[in-house]
Amino acid sequence: MVKFYIAVIAGFAALLTTVHARSTDEFSDTEKAIIQSLSLQLLPVKPASHSNKFANDVRAQQLGAQLFFDKGLSANNEAACSTCHQPDKFFTDGLTISQDSQGRGRNTPTLIGSAWLRWFYWDGRKDSLWSQALSPIEALHELGSNRLAVVRYVAKHPDYQDKYEEIFGPLPDAILSDKLPENAGPFGNQQTRDNWDELPLDLKKRINNEFANIGKALAAYQRTLNYEWTRFDTFASELASGANEYSLDADEIAGLKLFIDDDKTQCLQCHNGPLFTNRGFHNVGTGILQGDNLDFGRMIGIQAVIRDEFNCLGIYSNADADDCSSLRFLNKSLDFSSSGAFKTPSLRSLAHTSPYFHDGRFSDLRDVIAFYNNPPKNVNHELQPMNLTNQEINHLLKFLSTISNP
Amino acid sequence: MNNPIRTLTLLTLLTMFCGSLHAEETVQHEQHQAHKHEDNDSAKRKHQWSQVSESGLITAEVFPQQGKPVFNDYHNWVIKLSDAKGQPVSDAKIAIDGGMEAHGHGLPSKPVISRELDDGEYLIEGMLFNMTGAWTLVIDVLSTHENARFTFPLELSH
Numbered sequence: 001m002v003k004f005y006i007a008v009i010a011g012f013a014a015l016l017t018t019v020h021a022r023s024t025d026e027f028s029d030t031e032k033a034i035i036q037s038l039s040l041q042l043l044p045v046k047p048a049s050h051s052n053k054f055a056n057d058v059r060a061q062q063l064g065a066q067l068f069f070d071k072g073l074s075a076n077n078e079a080a081c082s083t084c085h086q087p088d089k090f091f092t093d094g095l096t097i098s099q100d101s102q103g104r105g106r107n108t109p110t111l112i113g114s115a116w117l118r119w120f121y122w123d124g125r126k127d128s129l130w131s132q133a134l135s136p137i138e139a140l141h142e143l144g145s146n147r148l149a150v151v152r153y154v155a156k157h158p159d160y161q162d163k164y165e166e167i168f169g170p171l172p173d174a175i176l177s178d179k180l181p182e183n184a185g186p187f188g189n190q191q192t193r194d195n196w197d198e199l200p201l202d203l204k205k206r207i208n209n210e211f212a213n214i215g216k217a218l219a220a221y222q223r224t225l226n227y228e229w230t231r232f233d234t235f236a237s238e239l240a241s242g243a244n245e246y247s248l249d250a251d252e253i254a255g256l257k258l259f260i261d262d263d264k265t266q267c268l269q270c271h272n273g274p275l276f277t278n279r280g281f282h283n284v285g286t287g288i289l290q291g292d293n294l295d296f297g298r299m300i301g302i303q304a305v306i307r308d309e310f311n312c313l314g315i316y317s318n319a320d321a322d323d324c325s326s327l328r329f330l331n332k333s334l335d336f337s338s339s340g341a342f343k344t345p346s347l348r349s350l351a352h353t354s355p356y357f358h359d360g361r362f363s364d365l366r367d368v369i370a371f372y373n374n375p376p377k378n379v380n381h382e383l384q385p386m387n388l389t390n391q392e393i394n395h396l397l398k399f400l401s402t403i404s405n406p
Numbered sequence: 407m408n409n410p411i412r413t414l415t416l417l418t419l420l421t422m423f424c425g426s427l428h429a430e431e432t433v434q435h436e437q438h439q440a441h442k443h444e445d446n447d448s449a450k451r452k453h454q455w456s457q458v459s460e461s462g463l464i465t466a467e468v469f470p471q472q473g474k475p476v477f478n479d480y481h482n483w484v485i486k487l488s489d490a491k492g493q494p495v496s497d498a499k500i501a502i503d504g505g506m507e508a509h510g511h512g513l514p515s516k517p518v519i520s521r522e523l524d525d526g527e528y529l530i531e532g533m534l535f536n537m538t539g540a541w542t543l544v545i546d547v548l549s550t551h552e553n554a555r556f557t558f559p560l561e562l563s564h
């Protein structure tokens with residue numbers, strides 16, 4: 001009986017601490033709403049990829065996964081998509097910059113969560129995952145191959161041929177013909193380009209179509225790469241359900257409060273929603289608008305995507321024009337909004353995707369925060385100084401660690 | 407060792423506690439709902455902006471088609487034009503621009519007027535807001551009445 005009373009007292013004591021922990025003034029209603037808006041629980045269903053009718057085809061996903069890791073797609077058999085997008089590095093390569101398809105040095109972005117994005121590359125010069133996947137194949141410093149060689153590689157590969165034809169239909173004999181040159185494509189060396197120029201237009205279109213299919217398979221696979229549930233997401237659920245204990249400690253919560261406080265930081269302005277990105281382009285003063293190594297970012301991306309033969313409105317797209325919202329409503333202004341602007345990256349899994357920024361200029365997150373705390377002067381950008389103390393910066397870093405898994 | 411009595415006691419206490427809490431939450435929830443209903447009506451007014459042109463000849467009214475602006479996704483708005491007598495202004499040519507003055511950037515999309523839904527009522531497609539804060543919507547109207555520019559300040563919050 002004594003034990004029972006002790007248990008009852010213990011129970012009430014537990015209740016009292018519980019009540020204390022649930023103190024309602026811990027988070028305002030606005031804070032609670034913002035925290036929920038960031039949770040993976042609120043991630044919208046994967047957007048349809050109208051321009052890729054094979055986007056959700058399981059067979060295309062499987063073929064795409066094989067192609068993604070296959071170095072046989074490259075000119076020297078030494079590079080695959082996975083060379084720069086390494087699964088154990090959250091589909092990045094850990095390097096400061098890698099040469100992109102236009103010879104510009106840019107940091108390799110992760111592929112996780114890319115199904116939710118509207119634009120691809122730091123400058124958004126591609127409007128779909130499948131059209132993006134085609135560029136590295138023909139880029140000199142990446143896979144360095146060409147569309148004819150790659151289409152024929154897949155078409156004649158003992159493991160791929162049947163799978164490919166089962167998904168995309170029979171390959172035309174004209175493409176398999178021995179009379180064709182080994183290499184042909186609009187990029188690459190002079191011989192490769194000359195060979196391409198000499199092909200009849202209808203054959204070029206047919207090759208482009210099969211090349212696009214390879215991109216669509218690669219995209220189908222990449223669309224399966226989802227973000228993982230993190231400690232922050234657990235915390236958001238706990239907060240929503242009124243749990244007794246939180247998965248975040250006091251410092252992490254202090255960091256979260258800073259992160260969502262528009263008066264103290266402007267983090268949430270661009271890094272909002274469950275992906276911690278507004279998927280847009282912003283000028284944070286990192287473009288190089290004069291001198292060597294020019295990089296105008298989005299300004300170039302706008303012009304490139306309009307001209308891209310593999311864009312949503314092109315003949316290799318499966319979309320109705322009405323479904324090409326990104327292109328239909330593309331703001332083509334070549335001004336401050338685009339000049340030197342780059343795509344907002346997600347903040348999820350930051351711990352695994354160092355270095356940071358489009359040019360990988362910072363390898364330490366502390367330096368990134370320091371940049372935003374005291375943004376460059378005499379350069380045009382959208383930022384305001386944050387004036388955070390060292391302790392506040394520590395809290396912010398601690399919070400950011402809760403949206404990465406160990 | 408687990409003491410079953412103690413466990414049961416705690417469970418009972420917790421159940422009681424959660425039960426009362428749940429009831430409390432339900433009441434709060436209902437109040438919140440009722441509050442929301444009110445909000446919805448006033449929301450319709452809240453998310454509707456009206457302006458008379460400088461000369462007073464045209465009134466422009468803009469509002470999101472679904473009643474509220476959508477954050478981070480393309481969505482439709484409607485613009486209604488009427489003349490000084492309250493009659494609809496049809497066949498106008500309309501251009502939409504804007505941005506965030508504080509950040510110095512324009513709209514993240516280029517909205518288009520896709521058609522006239524009804525007399526003097528035009529559908530704006532492709533509106534996109536990807537930041538909270540103060541936005542400006544600049545709407546140029548070319549009509550038989552006059553050519554006018556309307557500047558609507560919009561405040562977007564979470």
Ligand SMILES: [Cu+2]
Nearest residue numbers: 506509511537
């Ligand atoms: Cu802004």
